[in-house]
Amino acid sequence: MNIILLGPPGAGKGTQARRLVEARDMIQLSTGDMLRDARKSGTEIGKIVAEVMDRGDLVTDEIVIGLIEERLNGERKGGFIFDGFPRTLAQADALGDLLQKHNQSLDAVVEMQVDDDALVARITARSTCGNCGEGYNDFAKPIPADNKCTVCGASDFKRRADDNEESLKQRLMEYYKKTSPLLGYYYAKGDLRTVDGLAEIDQVAASIAAVLG
Ligand code: ADP
Numbered sequence: 001m002n003i004i005l006l007g008p009p010g011a012g013k014g015t016q017a018r019r020l021v022e023a024r025d026m027i028q029l030s031t032g033d034m035l036r037d038a039r040k041s042g043t044e045i046g047k048i049v050a051e052v053m054d055r056g057d058l059v060t061d062e063i064v065i066g067l068i069e070e071r072l073n074g075e076r077k078g079g080f081i082f083d084g085f086p087r088t089l090a091q092a093d094a095l096g097d098l099l100q101k102h103n104q105s106l107d108a109v110v111e112m113q114v115d116d117d118a119l120v121a122r123i124t125a126r127s128t129c130g131n132c133g134e135g136y137n138d139f140a141k142p143i144p145a146d147n148k149c150t151v152c153g154a155s156d157f158k159r160r161a162d163d164n165e166e167s168l169k170q171r172l173m174e175y176y177k178k179t180s181p182l183l184g185y186y187y188a189k190g191d192l193r194t195v196d197g198l199a200e201i202d203q204v205a206a207s208i209a210a211v212l213g
Pocket of ligand 1 (some may be wrong): 005009010024031032033035052053055056057058059060061064083086091108162171210
């Protein structure tokens, strides 16, 4: 099964993708994570994308489509979860073509609905374990008092450089201008399934399981 998780920044796509990886042995393809790896590696592309990401703008279609294409040639396991991709209509078209080329298809596009106030509150409060990627939230799921990750025990928590109010505003603007048209695009194709992303993590996971069948 191949699916897209679609929703604004902070909707919880990454959290739910991790759940699906465990529950269904799927492969998470997060362009955000791939780009963060690219910037850490210090390559030329890494330097270019770092600036763009910190502003909250979108990286060019060419770069992210290239990253996805590379991964589609690799192992498939229980299928792909596209997390944070596609973000533009051009990326959506490219994904359709790439899947077809690999004799694959898209099974569902899951829209995670969350209101804007909740997004800002979530994002400015979030951090992740630098070792295993487990997500934390200052209010809903604080870092344990002993400062050790509940999953892997590491004490290396990180906040993203673009998780500040200014970049977030720009990321939301980019979402509404360039990504939200994909809701209509996939609705018209009959692929769109919507879940309430404001519910608790387990409840959202259950709703996603229900729409995927
Ligand atoms: P979020 O969904 O929380 O904004 P991501 O980790 O998915 O975070 O993405 C972080 C940043 O990486 C985006 O703001 C953008 O600059 C870049 N990015 C990620 N995926 C894409 C994409 N498909 N197209 C263009 N830029 C992307």
